[in-house]
Amino acid sequence: MAMVTVVLGALLLLLGSGGLAPFRASADVFCDNLKLVATALPRNISTSPVHFATTAFGQAPDVVYALALCRGDVVNGTACGECVASTFQRILNWTPPPDPPAQCYRAFYYYADPCPVFYTTEDIITPTNDTAASPFVKWNEKNVTGDVDLVVGLTQKLLVETVDRAATATPGRFATGVMDSGTAYPLVYSMAQCTPDLSAGDCSVCLRRLLGMVNSTMVLRMGAQIHVVHCYFRYEAYQFYDSQPMLSLGPASAPALTPAMEKNKRHFSKLWAIPIVLFPLAAGACLCFVLYSRQKKMQRKVATWLLNMLPRAWQLWNEERWNELVDSSLLPKDHSEEMVKCINIALLCVQENAADRPTMSDVIAMLSSEPIILAEPKKPAHFNVRVGNEEESVVTESYSVNDMSISVTIGR
Incomplete structure (x- = not known):
């Protein structure tokens, strides 16, 4: 059935x-x-x-x-x-x-x-033909019960670790896992797999794209399976495969901090506060700089320029073309995951609804956590604002409002 x-x-x-x-x-x-x-x-x-x-x-x-x-x-x-x-x-x-x-x-x-x-x-x-495919998604109709925060947090960690294990597994690009929350909640079993013709990097990108669909609402479900042709993952509150899980997670048990340890922790935090805070600023600056270098013909004031750049960035992200935001010389395959993460966070910070934007503490947590599941960014502010053509912008620096849902001018 x-x-x-x-x-x-x-x-x-x-x-x-x-x-x-x-x-x-x-x-x-x-x-x-x-x-x-x-x-x-x-x-x-x-x-x-x-x-x-x-x-x-x-x-x-x-x-x-x-x-x-x-x-x-x-x-x-x-x-x-x-x-x-x-x-x-x-x-x-x-x-x-x-x-x-x-x-x-x-x-x-x-x-x-x-x-x-x-x-x-x-x-x-051809694996590259799978990047824009619409996934097949099936959610478990039941929701998580009991200590929801604990179960959800461990489930997210389980999924990320399972996906990472599958991407690096050879030759089969396959991994399984199990999570024990230490409560009355059932064991959660996970599985991820890519077709063996994918490289480790391509497998990771494929699976993480699907993993991004498990947002803060859907992760409350007791299980799900999400597929495209070349990769898929599944998790359930029962074992749905025959082998023993390859990895196992349980509730973390950290020892209490002594006063001396607490003092050292505060000192350590102060030492790292400035560079960590600079990371999101650098990510946003890099995004803007790369976009600017790709739009050399566009001469606009900063505020007007951003009206075009942010929607363009979000559009490329939404079309699975994030690599077009990065200069080819800055796009080594070994660091593609880090670049995707930085662009994702930068776009989260400029979402139209201020309530959807992460706080500075959220950004710090996202940048310093590995692995982590990031939400898909929603459209940025001023998404429906269209800047006039290049000739008009040079002379008048003006812009007009267009009622079309997507209206982005790109210099050729």
Whole structure:
């Protein structure tokens, strides 16, 4: 029943987003290609050491791109291949498309453990094509009970550590964990996985993008699973995988501070107060500087200039194009996570609603905490204000209000 629910959820998601696009192929070539893929992919994945396989078969417009991945705790290759074959059989026997005589759906995303299977007419094999995909999300309907703050805090830490472990795990990009709150609340189990063709950095970016959807409201749920083709994670208040958890978390127990320790702590805090406070200022300054260097033709006063820069920054962030905010010479892959974190925090500080902006103490905590789950920034102030064209700005330094929801002028 749970598997059927997941499949139905995927279908509803795809129907709403245009993911399922059934139509008659010439002589049903697409369906014939799909049947060949359904035979080849289980065989290929059963011999894969990482239980992952992709294939592209046929010619446009009837080409089939397909991908299958067995969960990391499925260690038997034969069992993995049989699982994928069974999944394809369910897909091929699914209710036919609503426009006869078509026999096959042109796309199908089967987000079900332990062997998700995907196929479509578009290239889903290339990992970079997954960055802007709409995730499949399923939340547990029940909320956390008992000591909510303790459970939520430990759950967030568990998810971050599980994601980080999965990103660095080789060769499978798979990790599991368990959290014991030390209370009557059930154990919380977590799992994260990427397709093995992702690098550690790309896997981390993919999973952290999904992790960002677990905001302060949704983290109160007892469980969730969030998927895109190349990565996904899940957590529940019960064990939903077969292997032993790879990491374990429990309630922290810190010893009480003695007067001498408290004095040293205050002294240490004073020593670090200035550099820590400077971090958010530096992050904001770097963001503004990088944007300015990319807009050399725009000559505006500071206040007017910011009206364009902040919406542009938020738009690029929202479109998963944050790297365009950073000069290429300042974008080493080893530090991409730190840059994402700084840009995220900077955008949180300029949100339109002042109540949504973090306090200075919040910013310090976010910058000094590792790992941490950051909220997705909302649109900045003056998002609907549009500055006039370059020629007008040089002469009059004026701006006008535009009623369009997105209206950002960018110098070319």
